[in-house]
Amino acid sequence: MKKNGGFIPGIKPGYETNLFIDNVISRITFPGAIFIAVIAILPSIASALGVNNTFAHFYGGTSLLILVGVVLDTLQQIESHLLMRHYDGLMKTGRVKGRSAVGVEGYDQSAI
Numbered sequence: 001m002k003k004n005g006g007f008i009p010g011i012k013p014g015y016e017t018n019l020f021i022d023n024v025i026s027r028i029t030f031p032g033a034i035f036i037a038v039i040a041i042l043p044s045i046a047s048a049l050g051v052n053n054t055f056a057h058f059y060g061g062t063s064l065l066i067l068v069g070v071v072l073d074t075l076q077q078i079e080s081h082l083l084m085r086h087y088d089g090l091m092k093t094g095r096v097k098g099r100s101a102v103g104v105e106g107y108d109q110s111a112i
Contacts, residue, residue, distance in 0.1 A: 039064055 007013055011020045043060030047053050 036065075 001007065001017070002013070008017055008020060011017050040061055042064070043056045046056035046060060
């Protein structure tokens with residue numbers, strides 16, 4: 001940050017910036033680590049609840065993380081294709097719900 005002249009408004013440069021960034025990263029990392037831990041033990045929990053062992057291990061853990069990643073990537077590709085083509089026929093607004101409007105040159109943002 002120092003080389004590029006960047007700063008965080010309201011935070012003094014140096015050690016206080018270091019503490020602020022460390023605090024923010026800790027707040028983001030902790031819930032993510034808990035989520036991944038739950039995903040990792042989900043097959044064991046499902047097996048204990050009586051779900052077929054093969055089914056529980058097939059849809060748990062790593063495969064579930066990969067599945068979510070693929071779905072998110074597919075939704076992003078669909079959204080970018082719709083924005084590129086200015087296509088409003090598939091959905092009312094022409095973009096995936098829950099996504100912020102991305103400025104496209106020549107695209108009327110007031111229609112969103």
